[in-house]
Amino acid sequence: MEVLVADAAGFCMGVKRACQMAFEAADSRPDGVRSLGPIIHNPQLVRRLAERGLGVVESIDDVPAGSAVLIRSHGVPPEVYRRAAELELELIDATCPLVRKAHRLTESLAAEGYRVVIVGEPDHPEVRALSAYAGPGARVVQTVENVRALESAPRIGVVAQTTQLLGDYARLVGELLAKADELKVFNTICNATALRQQAVEKLAELVDAIVVVGGKNSANTTRLYQRCRDKLGLPARHIETADELRPEWFAGMTRLGVTAGASTPDWII
Ligand code: F3S
Numbered sequence: 001m002e003v004l005v006a007d008a009a010g011f012c013m014g015v016k017r018a019c020q021m022a023f024e025a026a027d028s029r030p031d032g033v034r035s036l037g038p039i040i041h042n043p044q045l046v047r048r049l050a051e052r053g054l055g056v057v058e059s060i061d062d063v064p065a066g067s068a069v070l071i072r073s074h075g076v077p078p079e080v081y082r083r084a085a086e087l088e089l090e091l092i093d094a095t096c097p098l099v100r101k102a103h104r105l106t107e108s109l110a111a112e113g114y115r116v117v118i119v120g121e122p123d124h125p126e127v128r129a130l131s132a133y134a135g136p137g138a139r140v141v142q143t144v145e146n147v148r149a150l151e152s153a154p155r156i157g158v159v160a161q162t163t164q165l166l167g168d169y170a171r172l173v174g175e176l177l178a179k180a181d182e183l184k185v186f187n188t189i190c191n192a193t194a195l196r197q198q199a200v201e202k203l204a205e206l207v208d209a210i211v212v213v214g215g216k217n218s219a220n221t222t223r224l225y226q227r228c229r230d231k232l233g234l235p236a237r238h239i240e241t242a243d244e245l246r247p248e249w250f251a252g253m254t255r256l257g258v259t260a261g262a263s264t265p266d267w268i269i
Contacts, residue, residue: 002255004207006199010269012192012262014096015040018073019265021094025070026052033092034063035070036080037125040263041218044241063089074125075099077132098162099126102188103133109157110135114184117141117150119172120161124219127161134159147175156180162190163220163262165197192262193220200228200259207257209235209250213269214261216240221261228259241268 011019018039025033026049034055038046046056054070060083063069068090071080075095084091095103109116116134119141120127131138141147156179160169166189173185204210210228214221221238228236234257237249250256260269 001250001253004203004255004257005269006196006203006257006259008192008195008199009258010260010262010264010266012190014073014098014190014192015263018094018096019045021092022049022054022070023052025068025092026054029053029068031067033068033070035072036060036063036076037072037074039070039072039094040215041221042215042240042263042265042268043217044268045263045265060084060087060089063087065089068092071095072125073099075103075129076125077129079132096162096190098188098190099129102130102159102162102186105186105188106130106133106157106159109159109184109186110138112157114155114157115139115153115180117147117156117158117176118161119158119164119169121219124161126163130159130161141172144172144175147172147179150176150179152179154180155182155184158183158185159188160186162188163193164189165194193223196220196224196259196262197227200224200257201232203257203259204228204232204234207234207255208253209237210257210259211245212236212238212259212261214238214240214264218261218263221264224259224261 022039032053034057038056060080065087070092073096116138118130122140212225225238
């Protein structure tokens with residue numbers, strides 16, 4: 001069986017940077033360091049970091065005063081920075097620079113008096129943080145129906161969760177035109193997701209089946225898998241580790257494609 005790996009697969013720049021910072025932080029602080037939420041949506045890597053001393057807490061108030069806390073690439077709301085300062089925590093900020101830029105643009109919209117609309121998944125930590133920067137009155141939309149249900153406002157400012165696809169964003173922005181006299185739109189989308197999708201489309205032309213590697217709790221890996229399964233017309237499997245592979249899945253096939261979400265480390269691929 002020949003195995004081809006997609007040109008763009010696995011860690012994006014922001015996740016790679018956050019993981020490097022997490023390993024360095026764990027190795028250089030023998031008394032322990034905590035991350036606010038799991039550093040990435042990949043259970044194998046989170047376990048490896050735990051073995052090196054990186055704990056996980058759900059709230060900034062669970063970090064012992066004076067110790068170190070790591071902010072993951074998704075970013076956090078402004079009140080987390082304020083609370084960290086109050087508790088005199090050492091802050092290791094691994095927020096992806098592109099996510100930080102989206103925070104600043106969102107803040108600027110709110111400061112200029114726009115009603116902020118965020119296109120993204122309402123429960124995703126990145127979107128929850130963006131909502132906090134967007135101030136009261138911000139709305140999160142994910143579908144055309146969500147946009148149609150919005151109340152109109154004279155001035156609407158729009159940003160997207162960084163992992164949205166440009167075509168989907170453009171469609172919703174088009175719908176938003178009917179909701180405001182003035183619409184200000186920032187393209188806060190990072191192309192890492194699109195690059196992975198394009199690479200898998202190219203790969204699909206060459207292989208009999210595709211294996212998508214990554215956390216079952218990773219939204220971008222799951223989306224990649226759904227796209228392979230539903231849109232590319234190929235047998236597709238979503239696995240976290242090689243132990244899950246079953247030879248019978250690939251009976252009679254000669255070429256297998258492998259791709260991975262942005263939170264999957266190279267050593268697992
Ligand atoms: Fe950053 Fe893009 Fe990854 S925004 S965390 S490089 S998907």
